[in-house]
Amino acid sequence: MSQLPWLQPALQQFRQQQQAGRLAHALLLPLTVGDGGLLLAEQFVALTLCEQHSACGMCRSCKLLQAGNHPDVHWLKADGNQIKVEQVRELCQSLTATAQQGGYRVAVIEQSERMNTAAANALLKTLEEPGRNTLLILQTDISSSLLPTITSRCQRVAAPTPTAAQVQQWLAPQTLTDDVLAWALPVLGGALALRDALQSDRFAELAKLKDAIEQSFISGHVDPQLADIKEDSIFDALSLSYRVLLQQMRAGNKDAFVMSAIAALAERIMRDSQQLRRMPTVNYLALIQSYVLDYNRLKN
Template sequence: MTELFPWQATSQNYLLQLIASDRLPHAMLFSGTHGIGKGRLVEWLAHRLLCHQPTSQGACGVCRSCLLLKAGSHPDLIQIESDKASIGVDLIRQAITSLSETAHQQGARVVIIEHAQNMTESASNALLKTLEEPGRQSFLLLTSPSASQLMATITSRCQNYVVPVPDENIALEWLQQQGSDATEAHLRLNCGAPLVTQKFVSDGNHLRLDAFLVRMLGVLKGQVPAQELVDEAVADSPESFAWLCALLLDVQKVMAGASKDYLVFANHWTELQGVAAMYDHQCPDWAPWLSRWQLALSGRGLNLSMQWQAMLSELSLQLGAESALTLSGKLP
């Protein structure tokens, strides 16, 4: 049966308490950061609801219903999947039809809609009636990064459960158990999401990030941007701009007196302190400057190499030639 991630114990206990007290809603939206295992949690809950001999921890794994789930052929579990960018109305109507039928295994019926934010307007509207009156022992389980990405008429008919971001220590321990070289910095850069972090490292992005940081810290110390940095930044775009944003915000935090516990790149604490000291700990407002360049870099038909060169040259000029007064918030 579906095994939960170690950081999902709190969510597991919460859902088990709802079931035990007969307070589990018929329609639930599981929202939260991408890559924290929302799909795994929803699948575990579906198995628990369909199991005929549930244990204190979830589905038993041995009853007929569980065996059907293992085989991927349980007739009372409908998982909405689409190979397109959107979930169309036909898929939703098929799910609704299944809920209107008698359960084949004489138990619950469950519909899972992952990435529910991809439902078209017509698909969302088709689901409304069922959300209001799902029928006895019928459950609709939706997932989405945020409730705000769905129509208000959908979210108002679901109980929203925000799946918490894992404890950092638990997430790092799990990543190490998986054989990943992920560090605290990689996890924080990926919003604390272990699954995204695992892929980030397995794809080799951490090596490109390390090279980028070394060169960018040089720029912040007053060195002229090297062409190698520009080439690497273009090759890693758009992720490289996100790395630059995180680094500049870390500098801002250090200038404001924050400790390393609040930094993404705490492993570069010494270098960041050195950069902050160069500018007398004056705290710049990077937001307008970053917003302007984010817009510029996202334009179509532009030479990204020239754009990055211009941006880094401007950054170097601002940091290396302006006074501490200018740095305190006068970035264009």
Template structure:
């Protein structure tokens, strides 16, 4: 078994869940082919979140800092408390600072015995190439829309099949993301944005009021506004697969407008102004506002 894995794929497709199944199987008294038995002492501790040899490191306020990684690496020099193998799950490893990544790299280069590291990330672009090269990468993908809708229907029996399919499409086949979208009630606002964007005559008098009203609703999303931008990116990319060369050029301009809006939000620009400009640019991508 490799000493380190990189589970790579979109958010919400089950990377952490798979890492926990791996941890359960490794230290279970009677494992099956895929996971632990669920009833032994090790499995019960893992399920309750109290297993001393399963360590989960998650970003704190958006990043994983060097002090946390140094503390982790020091602890790996000691043997596991009670298990055959200590399993360390580092979520969203792309959120590590450069200093933290370099500190982790030393451990990956000379891994202590009886330790398995499982790193999760949406992509490898933001990771140090040397970290990626020292891990065995396993790719995770979204489910087909129909299968994802079936899972959503099981998790959310109160919604209908059409709503489940829409959530599956918006989430790119990721059940976890779909559940988040439903909990945040973004679907209704997403539909409102698409309706406004698809309405002709963005600059006519009749077209301005709904744009401004929808922009205000977008700005009210606050910290969830970037998630809405992500949904709109998926919608635009879907349109790109259906259009001709002229249509594809229009959708590229829309993607550029979404990227600009995200950069402006990252710079703490006024959310209402950003939303208004974005909607006008999405409606009239040929004549950009700015």
């Protein structure tokens, strides 16, 4: 945690609220997994359950937590692409039991934006009446996708996304240009994900895919690398396509009509990306071809 400076203000705020006895019963943590959202949630859990309120690592609660079998901690994540109503109901039922260690009962919902409508509605009663010494932490990658009825019942944690300068300093001695950071951070999902990608082949593969997308938009023909795109790469391709179009818009070297059309195409790509996660089968090549053709029609 000390090596991730952008997490420190939120951690300090939590400690102050805990020490003052003003800890909320439900926290909305709007920081992506790739930027350390789950690491921060884990630290909140450790501070809440520690007998010394310091994540000491030595007390019984800390040792149970480190072993991964603390009976008063409940972690919930998506089953497939969604968090389903049955999962939330089971979680809510678990939180009604008395804390076995005599302290808090804590629940963490990872990527809580994945709750379907029924699951979100099933959580409302527990958010309204959580019971004594109960803490719910809703980590989210996309807070705007949560129902207003959920967010209004949570205290929002001030955990801003790290700036490009913070990421650059943290990655040192790696040196990446601002232009690279502008596309790599959002496509990969955050600073931690970027670090991991740089330590493997993933970053180079994404850079190659981005080049293929740019060449496709320039030439009007789908690059051979995209001709046989698979399901495990389609979301990278869509995200990169969106970023390439954003770069075109920022360049500002086209008339207003074309800029508006590019913006509409970029919006369509992101909308398609969201819908694809719920579709069993799609002709991915045809989808990419449609973007390239539409871009060239508006460009010419």
